Amino acid sequence: MMTGHFTLPLAFDLAATFFFAVTGGLTAMRKGYDFVGVFFLALVVGLGGGLLRDGLFLQQMPTVMEPHYLATVLAAMAVSLLLGERLNRLAMVFLVVDALGLGLYAMVGTQKALLAGLSWVPALLIGVINAVGGGVIRDLITREEPLVFRPGEFYAAAAFAGAALFAALVVGLGVTAQWAALGGIGLVLLIRLASVRFGWKTRAARALIRSSDAADSGV
Amino acid sequence: MMTGHFTLPLAFDLAATFFFAVTGGLTAMRKGYDFVGVFFLALVVGLGGGLLRDGLFLQQMPTVMEPHYLATVLAAMAVSLLLGERLNRLAMVFLVVDALGLGLYAMVGTQKALLAGLSWVPALLIGVINAVGGGVIRDLITREEPLVFRPGEFYAAAAFAGAALFAALVVGLGVTAQWAALGGIGLVLLIRLASVRFGWKTRAARALIRSSDAADSGV
Amino acid sequence: MMTGHFTLPLAFDLAATFFFAVTGGLTAMRKGYDFVGVFFLALVVGLGGGLLRDGLFLQQMPTVMEPHYLATVLAAMAVSLLLGERLNRLAMVFLVVDALGLGLYAMVGTQKALLAGLSWVPALLIGVINAVGGGVIRDLITREEPLVFRPGEFYAAAAFAGAALFAALVVGLGVTAQWAALGGIGLVLLIRLASVRFGWKTRAARALIRSSDAADSGV
Numbered sequence: 001m002m003t004g005h006f007t008l009p010l011a012f013d014l015a016a017t018f019f020f021a022v023t024g025g026l027t028a029m030r031k032g033y034d035f036v037g038v039f040f041l042a043l044v045v046g047l048g049g050g051l052l053r054d055g056l057f058l059q060q061m062p063t064v065m066e067p068h069y070l071a072t073v074l075a076a077m078a079v080s081l082l083l084g085e086r087l088n089r090l091a092m093v094f095l096v097v098d099a100l101g102l103g104l105y106a107m108v109g110t111q112k113a114l115l116a117g118l119s120w121v122p123a124l125l126i127g128v129i130n131a132v133g134g135g136v137i138r139d140l141i142t143r144e145e146p147l148v149f150r151p152g153e154f155y156a157a158a159a160f161a162g163a164a165l166f167a168a169l170v171v172g173l174g175v176t177a178q179w180a181a182l183g184g185i186g187l188v189l190l191i192r193l194a195s196v197r198f199g200w201k202t203r204a205a206r207a208l209i210r211s212s213d214a215a216d217s218g219v
Numbered sequence: 220m221m222t223g224h225f226t227l228p229l230a231f232d233l234a235a236t237f238f239f240a241v242t243g244g245l246t247a248m249r250k251g252y253d254f255v256g257v258f259f260l261a262l263v264v265g266l267g268g269g270l271l272r273d274g275l276f277l278q279q280m281p282t283v284m285e286p287h288y289l290a291t292v293l294a295a296m297a298v299s300l301l302l303g304e305r306l307n308r309l310a311m312v313f314l315v316v317d318a319l320g321l322g323l324y325a326m327v328g329t330q331k332a333l334l335a336g337l338s339w340v341p342a343l344l345i346g347v348i349n350a351v352g353g354g355v356i357r358d359l360i361t362r363e364e365p366l367v368f369r370p371g372e373f374y375a376a377a378a379f380a381g382a383a384l385f386a387a388l389v390v391g392l393g394v395t396a397q398w399a400a401l402g403g404i405g406l407v408l409l410i411r412l413a414s415v416r417f418g419w420k421t422r423a424a425r426a427l428i429r430s431s432d433a434a435d436s437g438v
Numbered sequence: 439m440m441t442g443h444f445t446l447p448l449a450f451d452l453a454a455t456f457f458f459a460v461t462g463g464l465t466a467m468r469k470g471y472d473f474v475g476v477f478f479l480a481l482v483v484g485l486g487g488g489l490l491r492d493g494l495f496l497q498q499m500p501t502v503m504e505p506h507y508l509a510t511v512l513a514a515m516a517v518s519l520l521l522g523e524r525l526n527r528l529a530m531v532f533l534v535v536d537a538l539g540l541g542l543y544a545m546v547g548t549q550k551a552l553l554a555g556l557s558w559v560p561a562l563l564i565g566v567i568n569a570v571g572g573g574v575i576r577d578l579i580t581r582e583e584p585l586v587f588r589p590g591e592f593y594a595a596a597a598f599a600g601a602a603l604f605a606a607l608v609v610g611l612g613v614t615a616q617w618a619a620l621g622g623i624g625l626v627l628l629i630r631l632a633s634v635r636f637g638w639k640t641r642a643a644r645a646l647i648r649s650s651d652a653a654d655s656g657v
Contacts, residue, residue, distance in 0.1 A: 033589055080643075205253055424473050
């Protein structure tokens with residue numbers, strides 16, 4: 001299944017790291033953390049998803065320990081420190097940066113899992129976990145309810161749709177990974193932005209078989 | 220030490236996944252998560268303990284990535300969505316389902332650790348961590364104080380007692396793993412239900428050597 | 439790069455486990471956990487950093503599963519149960535015990551990463567993560583804001599400075615690991631105690647390029 005066209009340039013991985021690290025840095029600025037806190041939150045959010053993917057799911061030495069990933073986190077930290085106050089005023093910035101990281105990591109995670117020989121079901125799952133992992137860690141550490149669980153956000157669903165498009169294009173249609181990834185990232189970005197722009201809302205899941213009391217009271 | 224009789228059927232592992240995934244799904248329903256949230260919490264709680272066991276402690280490719288585990292999580296999600304409202308009214312349901320997951324994972328974790336060549340001390344520890352891991356993750360994500368740390372719950376202690384009985388029966392007495400596991404699970408269930416039924420309470424640990432002030436004030 | 443002089447005695451690792459396990463046990467006593475909760479928090483805090491280091495970053499079977507680590511945790515639990523009430527009255531005790539664990543794990547983590555063949559940048563990072571990991575897990579479980587992120591604490595910075603001194607002495611100057619580690623631990627302890635004694639404060643990171651509004655309002 002894995003042919004020569006099936007690789008993604010390192011730039012995708014580093015870009016995902018960068019964008020998520022920026023969301024970590026911006027969050028740390030908003031929370032009033034000091035320099036070390038800004039660095040650590042950028043580090044954990046930028047590298048967390050990839051670390052779970054490599055170290056826990058794929059049982060590989062985490063690539064994220066290599067120096068260019070750390071340099072990427074430092075760049076994201078610099079952006080957060082330089083522009084944090086200005087960027088944090090614009091809710092749109094956080095949304096877009098987070099969506100870019102989400103899309104990129106969904107592609108990178110799916111691709112690495114396929115490359116490790118997993119079939120497409122676990123590969124998509126690892127892609128989604130790679131994509132949402134950094135944000136879940138960010139939210140746990142800063143004691144927010146994780147975005148992925150909050151109703152009314154097409155978050156994990158967006159990552160899943162993008163990863164599925166990517167896998168279908170690469171494995172099914174033989175599109176090169178790079179073009180397929182651009183398509184998948186575009187889809188993730190589109191779903192995230194459209195869901196906010198048009199106020200798409202998911203609802204709290206309701207039991208399909210309700211108890212009679214609940215039906216009576218009209219809840 | 221590892222003879223041919225020392226295996227547990229896959230059904231034990233899948234049943235543990237199913238029961239814990241149901242506790243995740245029911246919790247997500249109660250918290251008002253949407254469908255994706257219900258799926259993810261069922262996934263994380265159902266597979267979390269096994270993932271820690273395989274990926275972190277035993278350094279093996281996590282079996283939980285295989286499609287039949289995912290199908291089990293989807294089945295648990297369906298149960299939660301169909302019956303969640305009704306089941307969440309009955310505190311007993313959650314207690315029993317959680318206790319079954321706890322017992323099953325304590326057996327499966329201990330057995331896999333023994334099979335990996337670990338001696339019984341770390342094997343019991345991994346069994347307990349496998350058993351309580353999913354629930355700890357569930358409680359951290361939903362920002363509850365983890366059940367395992369709350370005074371007045373024979374939770375980890377029940378998992379430990381069951382795992383110890385299992386190891387003693389299999390390793391010491393040569394009972395086949397399947398029968399030993401049924402005994403161990405029964406013990407876990409018994410301890411959990413009896414502790415609630417008869418109001419067994421543990422107390423906050425008190426320092427054995429108190430400071431004189433505390434003794435004076437009668438605290 | 440790795441010569442024969444480059445090993446640390448097991449005592450360093452066990453001492454780090456002991457000190458962090460004591461901070462876990464003392465925290466559990468203060469929180470009113472029962473005996474099982476005291477044991478588990480001591481276990482998780484004492485072994486958490488080493489577990490992340492081995493199982494996630496270095497992809498090795500976690501050494502912390504071996505019985506003498508568990509015995510060390512039990513000893514720390516005994517100290518917490520015997521002296522917890524008395525020790526918890528003295529804020530200095532917690533500070534010093536935590537600082538000793540921090541320094542020891544920073545050395546052990548850096549050394550193991552270097553020994554695994556990593557270059558010094560990721561080795562220092564793993565040393566710092568090893569050092570702060572247990573405390574972050576302790577704070578997450580007990581729902582405190584992690585110490586490493588709180589402004590005004592030279593915490594991760596102290597671990598980093600000590601690890602860097604250690605690496606420089608061992609790799610650069612050929613000092614034996616044991617002496618270099620004593621130097622590094624001393625530096626960590628000095629920074630932690632001095633920062634509290636002299637009220638050193640870091641400040642919340644402020645954007646270097648402020649928005650004009652903020653400048654106007656004098657914030």
